[in-house]
Amino acid sequence: MKLKKLLAAFTAAALVLSLAGCAGAPSSASSEAAQPAVSAASSAPAQETAAPTQSEPLRVAGLKGPTTMGLVNLLGLSTDSKADENGLKPSQDGSVLYNMYGAADELVPLLVKGDLDAACVPANLAATLYNKTQGAVQVACINTLGVLYVVEKGDTVQSMADLKGKTLVTTGKGTTPEYVLRYLLRQNGIDPDKDITIEYTSEATEALAKVQAGEVSIAMLPQPFVTAAMAQTEGLRVALDMNAEWQTAAGTPLVTGVLLVRKDAVEADPARFADFMEKYKQSTEQTAADPEGTAALCEAFGVVAKAALAQKALPQCNIVFETGDAMKTDLTTYYQILFDADPTSVGGALPGDDFYYAG
Structure with missing residues (x-):
């Protein structure tokens, strides 16, 4: 096919x-239907009674x-x-x-x-x-x-506007996380190519390692990794819920x-x-x-x-x-x-x- x-x-x-994330369906089984017995005096034709299909x-x-x-x-x-x-x-x-x-x-x-x-x-x-x-x-x-969150080791980011002039590390180059981030930055008056430095990594663990090493202080990560990251990194907090930001900008979740x-x-x-x-x-x-x-x-x-x-x-x-x-x-x-x-x-x-x- x-x-x-x-x-x-x-x-x-x-x-x-995946960097973001036979012919036809099975047929129904059926059983043969048994033909009911018919009285010799009966003139009604025999009928098959089909058993329910499984x-x-x-x-x-x-x-x-x-x-x-x-x-x-x-x-x-x-x-x-x-x-x-x-x-x-x-x-x-x-x-x-x-x-x-x-x-x-x-x-x-x-x-x-x-x-x-x-x-x-x-x-x-x-x-x-x-x-x-x-x-x-x-x-x-x-x-x-939405499962994307901006986390920060610090307290400088309270809104999308606060990302202007900052460096942010994330995953998902060329996939949904990048499109979401760039859309929301533009909706908040930030040019993603000029007003912010975005660094991409292949995995969330690599992005977190940069934060833990003090190379950057801000990252965009998915759940449930965010929960694990906060348990591993002292002072890390959720700064922005990107689902809430999208809801505000796009009008839908x-x-x-x-x-x-x-x-x-x-x-x-x-x-x-x-x-x-x-x-x-x-x-x-x-x-x-x-x-x-x-x-x-x-x-x-x-x-x-x-x-x-x-x-x-x-x-x-x-x-x-x-x-x-x-x-x-x-x-x-x-x-x-x-x-x-x-x-x-x-x-x-x-x-x-x-x-x-x-x-």
Whole structure:
């Protein structure tokens, strides 16, 4: 099918995007229907009574980090730890087969081939995949809002305007963090090329090391790394919440992660996917109702290294389950801003209306 033809090109594209972050869906299993006995005196024709079909589990992937925190309560801890040929393990209730990945380039080929049905991915990657697969995927929900924060070892930054004339270190050159930072600087009257010095590193740990060494005092970092960094660095504080700054400038929340699903997986069994979405919503709600239990699952699934860190970071990770018109409004605003900055950041074109799952 056309998705297979795109796989080779797509793997290379995913390698770039991850620096920020079979044919079709499984078929439903069915059993042969038994023909009921008919009385010899009966003139009514025999009828087959079909047994209820049993849906195959939905195959779902998560990226280690905030975008998958809302999923862990749905998965639960299964006593069956056996993985299939693609490394997928069953959820506690058996409705989902899942795996966790460290980077987007690991799961993108599987999603494109059809070895996965859905995946939690960075929001801009979702738009890129939509364009590269000619609309074969769609976004089902926003699962994570803004996770970027400006931290400072000191007390000179109280607003975006205070960044003028400063040096800031961050990750994500050529990806979403850079676009977010440059947009917000411009919205606050700061020329990102003239009025501030921005240094980029390949990893958040490298950026933090520069702050700890006293080379710079200001950094833009993501959660849950910010929580870990503050525990490791005396005097480090959160100076700016970039989600709040984006809300002020753009009028909508900053989006980080989404659930992306193959359209053929939805069409093959709409009831199965609707059931999954309801369970996903309940799982997300559980992150706020039971942060301790959620944090323990985050550690168990490798989403975050330690439960104590996950529990402390959860309130700042902005885990949500946003669908429908709200999802479309927030994403279209976000994509337009990224497109204006660099069309390739969303795959070269803004997604069409069919990109947004309506349920």
